[in-house]
Amino acid sequence: MEERQARTAFAALSQETRLRIVRLLVQAGPDGMAAGAIAEAVAVSPSNVSFHLKDLEHAGMIVPRREARSIIYSADFTGLRDLIAFLMKDCCAGHPEICAPALADVQCRPSTAKKARA
Amino acid sequence: MEERQARTAFAALSQETRLRIVRLLVQAGPDGMAAGAIAEAVAVSPSNVSFHLKDLEHAGMIVPRREARSIIYSADFTGLRDLIAFLMKDCCAGHPEICAPALADVQCRPSTAKKARA
DNA sequence: CCTACAATTCAATAATCATTGAAATTAGGA
DNA sequence: TCCTAATTTCAATGATTATTGAATTGTAGG
Numbered sequence: 001m002e003e004r005q006a007r008t009a010f011a012a013l014s015q016e017t018r019l020r021i022v023r024l025l026v027q028a029g030p031d032g033m034a035a036g037a038i039a040e041a042v043a044v045s046p047s048n049v050s051f052h053l054k055d056l057e058h059a060g061m062i063v064p065r066r067e068a069r070s071i072i073y074s075a076d077f078t079g080l081r082d083l084i085a086f087l088m089k090d091c092c093a094g095h096p097e098i099c100a101p102a103l104a105d106v107q108c109r110p111s112t113a114k115k116a117r118a
Numbered sequence: 119m120e121e122r123q124a125r126t127a128f129a130a131l132s133q134e135t136r137l138r139i140v141r142l143l144v145q146a147g148p149d150g151m152a153a154g155a156i157a158e159a160v161a162v163s164p165s166n167v168s169f170h171l172k173d174l175e176h177a178g179m180i181v182p183r184r185e186a187r188s189i190i191y192s193a194d195f196t197g198l199r200d201l202i203a204f205l206m207k208d209c210c211a212g213h214p215e216i217c218a219p220a221l222a223d224v225q226c227r228p229s230t231a232k233k234a235r236a
Numbered sequence: 237c238c239t240a241c242a243a244t245t246c247a248a249t250a251a252t253c254a255t256t257g258a259a260a261t262t263a264g265g266a
Numbered sequence: 267t268c269c270t271a272a273t274t275t276c277a278a279t280g281a282t283t284a285t286t287g288a289a290t291t292g293t294a295g296g
Contacts, residue, residue: 006137008132084217095147129283163286165285168244169244187242
């Protein structure tokens with residue numbers, strides 16, 4: 001992942017509503033959620049949620065698909081993974097011994113996650 | 119790591135100069151670099167670099183220490199690790215199978231990193 | 237102490253981003 | 267086809283954030 005794209009992703013995740021949306025969609029899983037349902041869940045206006053969804057899509061954090069009258073958004077797990085990879089490369093670059101041990105502890109496990117209606 | 123703190127960290131990393139500083143300091147390792155040297159390396163004014171260093175410090179991405187007349191900044195590897203952990207929890211929450219395989223590939227290895235004068 | 241150096245703080249300006257409500261688009265059902 | 271629902275687009279406003287240069291603080295050496 002290029003630095004510029006990583007910055008776009010970081011910017012996307014730095015905004016409260018957008019981060020809530022991403023977490024919501026990660027919980028929702030591959031099924032995703034319609035824009036309207038997302039708006040209701042995070043309690044913002046349709047036009048505002050649309051604005052943020054566009055931004056997240058542009059940042060490669062979510063992906064849309066049309067389904068009847070609705071547009072369903074779901075988390076872009078590939079994009080999220082790439083961002084983590086970028087961060088790990090930078091964090092551990094030349095110093096794997098510094099974060100490797102502690103990271104092993106967190107390795108891709110459900111931990112605190114509670115499944116949404118997946 | 120709390121969501122609020124994670125957002126602060128994402129915001130810090132979303133800015134070009136700041137991301138460059140973090141990468142620079144990760145490469146520099148625990149020895150760190152003086153504020154002036156950082157300013158020169160990333161080619162911004164002293165006052166501007168100071169502004170960004172404060173922001174990164176507040177975000178838990180770097181840590182300062184005084185040494186004679188200089189203030190030496192170094193990467194906060196714990197903070198970086200915590201941020202990665204936050205992202206991984208959210209990314210994989212309830213769906214470890216989705217990113218675990220691809221992530222294993224990136225696991226804390228030097229990869230493209232070229233050592234700075236550590 | 238007096239001078240110079242390293243870095244930060246401050247105030248002002250410019251630039252970017254978020255929010256709002258109204259108008260426009262697109263797809264389906266009657 | 268006509269009407270309605272789901273979203274997006276647009277323009278305007280308000281709020282944050284970045285940049286600049288000058289003034290300030292703190293540290294060391296002569």
